[in-house]
Amino acid sequence: MSVSQNNGERLSREQAVELLDRHGISPTEQRIEIASLLFARHQHLSAEQILAQLSRQASRVSKATVYNTLKLFAETGLVREVIIEPTKRFYDSNLNPHHHLFFTDSGRLEDVPPAQVDIAGLPTLASGVEVVGVDVVIRVATRKPS
Amino acid sequence: MSVSQNNGERLSREQAVELLDRHGISPTEQRIEIASLLFARHQHLSAEQILAQLSRQASRVSKATVYNTLKLFAETGLVREVIIEPTKRFYDSNLNPHHHLFFTDSGRLEDVPPAQVDIAGLPTLASGVEVVGVDVVIRVATRKPS
DNA sequence: TTGCGTGCAAACGCTTTGCATATTA
DNA sequence: TAATATGCAAAGCGTTTGCACGCAA
Numbered sequence: 621m622s623v624s625q626n627n628g629e630r631l632s633r634e635q636a637v638e639l640l641d642r643h644g645i646s647p648t649e650q651r652i653e654i655a656s657l658l659f660a661r662h663q664h665l666s667a668e669q670i671l672a673q674l675s676r677q678a679s680r681v682s683k684a685t686v687y688n689t690l691k692l693f694a695e696t697g698l699v700r701e702v703i704i705e706p707t708k709r710f711y712d713s714n715l716n717p718h719h720h721l722f723f724t725d726s727g728r729l730e731d732v733p734p735a736q737v738d739i740a741g742l743p744t745l746a747s748g749v750e751v752v753g754v755d756v757v758i759r760v761a762t763r764k765p766s
Numbered sequence: 767m768s769v770s771q772n773n774g775e776r777l778s779r780e781q782a783v784e785l786l787d788r789h790g791i792s793p794t795e796q797r798i799e800i801a802s803l804l805f806a807r808h809q810h811l812s813a814e815q816i817l818a819q820l821s822r823q824a825s826r827v828s829k830a831t832v833y834n835t836l837k838l839f840a841e842t843g844l845v846r847e848v849i850i851e852p853t854k855r856f857y858d859s860n861l862n863p864h865h866h867l868f869f870t871d872s873g874r875l876e877d878v879p880p881a882q883v884d885i886a887g888l889p890t891l892a893s894g895v896e897v898v899g900v901d902v903v904i905r906v907a908t909r910k911p912s
Numbered sequence: 913t914t915g916c917g918t919g920c921a922a923a924c925g926c927t928t929t930g931c932a933t934a935t936t937a
Numbered sequence: 938t939a940a941t942a943t944g945c946a947a948a949g950c951g952t953t954t955g956c957a958c959g960c961a962a
Contacts, residue, residue, distance in 0.1 A: 709927090760895050
């Protein structure tokens with residue numbers, strides 16, 4: 621069940637603060653904690669996973685604050701929210717354009733470089749309507765021996 | 767709030783039964799009801815909406831049966847499950863390959879012909895891993911007057 | 913009668929909310 | 938000190954589950 625074991629890797633405090641500042645988010649202790657964990661590397665974490673990893677590292681951040689913070693991060697574009705399973709949201713620390721490979725068996729999520737999937741065009745939209753995101757999810761399964 | 771008002775349109779009973787048979791699903795009354803409603807035309811409905819429309823038409827199908835049935839339909843490939851919002855699942859009666867346009871303001875979901883969005887390639891997959899679906903969701907919003 | 917399908921209500925899991933307390937500017 | 942953020946527990950919401958009943962082969 622342990623998909624991503626973060627062994628305490630963290631972004632430095634200064635880098636985390638700078639990241640928050642750049643997005644106009646006041647850098648409170650808890651936000652710094654969450655940001656430095658999430659941005660330690662490119663990864664996809666759920667609120668639950670973040671909560672678990674923080675408490676494992678003796679950082680006590682409440683459930684409500686984790687949810688509030690992730691919502692705030694998503695709204696300001698600090699993280700990308702990924703909707704793949706109806707049961708939980710993932711937060712993606714990779715801000716570069718990319719797609720996702722989802723392993724339905726394990727629930728694992730992997731990035732796919734945009735170069736590997738070319739989107740040739742988009743439908744014509746009514747004026748006043750703008751694209752806020754294009755999500756490409758390739759769902760894969762381990763072939764079962766029939 | 768009324769996104770799709772189904773004014774009693776239905777697939778004929780025979781057509782619904784044939785559809786179920788073709789997918790190896792034993793045609794019970796409730797399954798026929800749900801199929802004839804869902805396949806009346808290409809649409810995206812949630813369990814909740816189906817439940818509401820059925821009860822409006824005096825067809826009493828329980829919540830559990832609606833959920834069980836939609837799950838069964840999705841597993842057998844009779845409908846396509848669409849995950850766009852983390853809060854609810856949509857069931858798409860359009861079985862032809864296509865993509866989705868999602869209006870974040872209204873929650874409305876619209877089909878996009880595959881010709882308008884070309885996916886040029888897919889990443890190389892490990893052997894034993896097969897693609898079970900490729901979902902492309904274009905999220906759009908009404909531009910706010912800044 | 914044996915097994916599958918249905919219905920009800922209770923349980924579940926993730927997320928949100930209300931409100932008191934603490935922290936920040 | 939005024940505004941914002943945090944923490945806790947309770948509530949919310951879509952979905953699933955347990956189990957008794959019903960129906961068809």
